[in-house]
Amino acid sequence: MLNTNQFKADRADEPRNLKDTAPKAVYIHIPFCTNKCFYCDFNSYVLKDQPVMDYLRALDREMELTVQATPPDVIDTIFVGGGTPTVLKPDEMQYFLSSVRKHFPKWADNMEFTMEANPGTTDLEKLAVMKDGGVNRVSFGVQAFQNELLGGIGRIHNTDDVYRSLENAQKAGITNMSIDLMFGLPNQTVEMLDQSITKALALGLPHYSIYSLKVEENTLFHTMYQKNQLPLPDEEDELQMYLLLMSRMKEAGYKQYEISNFAKPGFESRHNMTYWRNEDYYGLGAGAHGYVGGQRHINIKGVNPYNEAAANGLPRMEQFEVTSAEAMEDFVMVGLRVLDGIQSRRFVEQFGISIEEKFRAPLNKMLKAGLLEKTEEFEGYKLSEKGVLFGNEVFAEFIGSLTSQN
Structure with a gap:
């Protein structure tokens, strides 16, 4: 975002002229996670005791009000982010995907429908529900292939979960997959990143996103950084990591089409290209951003405040002309x-x-x-x-x- x-x-x-056409892209935010990673400053909340179905009903209501205000035409891309959308139970996932289909019924023949997932939160049953609901692309937050690094950044999965999750996705019929890796992690070496890239490339996936760690405010890592307790790689090592990953991905036949993203030809993230081309998109869910007809909006962030606001209208925190x-x-x-x-x-x-x-x-x-x-x-x-x-x-x-x- x-x-x-x-x-x-x-x-x-003066504001830009309003556009005549409806957005062709939809972003939907599911803010729940099994736990909060140490580096994460996204709008996300630990799942335990959260009113998940109330949230999904509020989201359904926001979709209804949104399409009343700006009726959609044919949708080219949908992206479900979080949080971890795949923490939804199969019945919750089915309800959610039915809402999406109900309010955005016209889909392009080659529509890209992406859902973010964490390894270990996607069993075969849930992936089958996702596939039946239209999801045809999954982006897994792998981050690293060393269990000690994963534990050090607060991830709850291990490398075995990664392989099992990818295998389940393929069994469910979802072959368009991407994984996220990170570099510049605490205690990570250039050699460790090289090992992670080797294991990632061995999977032969069509797309990889590889990001550098940013220490953001209001995270555990920021607190540790301020206390000089965060053993980050130095600037030279981080530069070598970025040069290494660009070189390795190019050698393997992947095009670096964006600063942090690599793909086989034709498998670039079409949804993210919407943002990078500065095109309009619907933004739905707690804390989501949208850009429609020359206006940007930011939704209310908290789960309960969002639920309450959506019962009485569009749950906007801010909206303004660009x-x-x-x-x-x-x-x-x-x-x-x-x-x-x-x-x-x-x-x-x-x-x-x-x-x-x-x-x-x-x-x-x-x-x-x-x-x-x-x-x-x-x-x-x-x-x-x-x-x-x-x-x-x-x-x-x-x-x-x-x-x-x-």
């Missing part, structure tokens, strides 16, 4: 995460002005620094090989470059 710090409603310039300047900055910042880069033509189509005219100074600065390069194929701009390593520095040049002028 996008960073909420970007979503300010107090801009002085100005043209904000939309332009978002277009560039999220678009440059994709390694093919941004297309000047799409910028003109969306905003009626050239990207060079709006961002001349930061574009020239980043080109001169060798962090961006022009693309002939797409007639636009992309991160250079060096720029991929310093993406945050590049993005920072564009954030606020227009909106801070107001």
